[in-house]
Amino acid sequence: MSISIRAIRGFRDIGPDEAYRHRFIEDQARDHFSLYGYREVRLPILEPTELFARGIGEGTDIVEKEMYTFQDRNGTSLTLRPEGTASAMRAYLEGGWSAQGGIAKIFYHGPMFRYERPQKGRYRQFYQIGLEAIGGAGPLVDAEVITLLSRFFNKMGVDDVRILVNSLGCPSCRPVYRQALVDFLEGVEEDLCSNCVRRITVNPLRVLDCKVPSCREAMDGAPGMLSFLCADCREHFSKVQEVLEAAGVVSTVDPGIVRGLDYYSRTAFEAVCDRLGAQSAVAAGGRYDFLAAEMGGDAPGIGFALGVERLAMLMDWESRPSPSLDFFVAAATPASRTPVLRLAERLRAASKAVGIDLEEKSLKAQMRQAGKTGAARVIILGDDEMRSGTLQIRDFTTGNQETVTEKEFFRSFCGEPSPTKGES
RNA sequence: GUGAGCAUAGCUCAAUUGGUUAGAGCGCUGGACUGUGGCUCCAGAGGUUGAGGGUUCAAGUCCCUCUGUUCACCCCA
Structure with missing residues (x-):
């Protein structure tokens, strides 16, 4: 057809059938998360650009080239949120949610915006359900968040999602590892793809999950983060695994889990499914104990984001027809x-x-x-x-x-x- | 930002080495059944073949440009 005005690239219309599915997922998430004491919040879609630039990290792809940024009528730089965690932390600090004592357990859902090339399971406006536990530093919090996520997939009838976990260390042990990794990479530089050679200086951790076969081979004897963890991080991580196991959550330690956002520390995790094509992550998250400091506050936290479109792709909707007329x-x-x-x-x-x-x-x-x-x-x-x-x-x-x-x-x-x- | 593929009816797709009026299924409307769906049969409506240019006696088909889209890289939910 030749209508002259179309939706802009990467922005889609969600018709009645798909909207019903989103709604179903959101309703189920709301019910499920509330079983663990999490409460819904609503956060702005537009934030000061600085929030993401500092929170997510200046050197990340998201901040460098994927944000919808523009000036409002006052000339201040605003950005359509590319993710929710920075906003959640900002709200927590600004609203004094810590004053209620204990851990702030919150979740939210809504559109996120990233200027990326669209492909299967990836859109410029997409929907996430985010969950955050802010104010708790202990491993039990990590375990609860991961458990809750894992159980949610079970509840939605998606059983082939794998939970991958890793520890990224903290500011005292990560730099040591990073240096060791760089040293190793420089030794095998000729065997790496051109992309990975570039990564050595830009983001060496990324070489760990390069899919090029020659790189994998070259990385065979590479040092792993886990053996460089400081005593505190090591104990934290093993406790998380211990509790997960006790809770009956099946997870796999994967040293290749490297979050793309700067603010992550210690526990990082990902929920993946190979039915999703190249974009295999349906949910991902981790601990961000040093995010608050970027905003002048101080609060540990952990959370995850779940891709609604991606989860919808995995679910069996044949057995859940939309409601019809009486x-x-x-x-x-x-x-x-x-x-x-x-x-x-x-x-x-x-x-x-x-x-x-x-x-x-x-x-x-x-x-x-x-x-x-x-x-x-x-x-x-x-x-x-x-x-x-x-x-x-x-x-x-x-x-x-x-x-x-x-x-x-x-x-x-x-x-x-x-x-x-x-x-x- | 890079690469490859695709673009024909509302939807899914056909159309011979370029060849004359661009077809089918589904869907839609009506009829067979003067007030009764799903099955069957019949009929009808519906197209500037994404846009623009070029080659040719002749272009849906070949060439160029643009736009859109899909998948992948990158990155990520």
Whole structure:
């Protein structure tokens, strides 16, 4: 088609079927997270550019080339949020949420924006459900967050998601490891792809998860972060694993888990599924004990972000059809059009979902429409019925049709709790 | 930002070595059934072949440019 105005690249319209799926996921997440004491918050979509520049890190891809940044009418630089954690921390510090004592357990959902080339499972506006536990530094918090996430996938019926965990160390041990890694990489530089050679200076940790076979081979004897962890980090990580195991959460230690955002420390984790194509992560997160300091505060925290589109791609929706109408009221004759409206309104007042024809189509066309919209029953009203005060009730699942008086009908469907079934 | 593929009806796709009126399925509308869906049969509506230029007697088909889109790299949810 040649309509002249289209949605901009990477921005999509989410139609009724997909919106229903998003809504379903969000509702389930809300229920599930609240079982662990997390409460929903709503955060701005627009923030000062500085929040992300400092929080996420100046050298990261997100800040360098993926942000939607522009000036408002005052000339201040604003950015459409590329992720939620920085905002959550800002809100925590600004709103004094720590004053309530204990760990602030919050979650949120909504659109994020990144100026990337779209591909499967990746859009410029995409939806995340984020969860953060701010104010707790101990390994039990990490374990709870990962457990909650893992259980959520189970609950959504997605069983082939793997949980990968790693420890990134802290400011006292990570630099030591980084140096050791750089030393190693410089020794095998000729065997690395050109990309990885560049990474040695830009972000050496990234070489760890390069997919080029020759790089993997070259990385065979590379030092691992885990053997460089300081005593505190080592203990923290092993405690996390211990508790996860006790909770029955299956996870795999993967030294290749390297978060792209600067603020992560210690525990990092990822939920991946190989049915997603190249964008295999459906959720990812980690601990960010030094993020608050970038904003002039001080609070440890851990959290994750879940990609709603990606989770929706993994779920089996065949067995979860969208809800359909309870009734379709068809007008058999022109004179019954108005009575049909009245009847439909009466049913809707009793919280029944009711469809009617608004295009004055033939009865046959109305029946077809009713079948297509998936109505459970059709009520037919025409001259004969009006004369006798009855209705034709046709059950579309069985094909049976019966004549009942209007009184009877309302008694059984809108009076006492219906003995047939509670549909929706 | 880089690379490759694709672009034909509302949707999914056909169309011979370039060849005359661009087809089919699904969907839509109507009919067979003067007030009854799903199955079947019949009919109808629906296209500037993404846009622009070029080669040719002739272009959906070949060439160039642009735009869009998909997948991958990169990166990430």
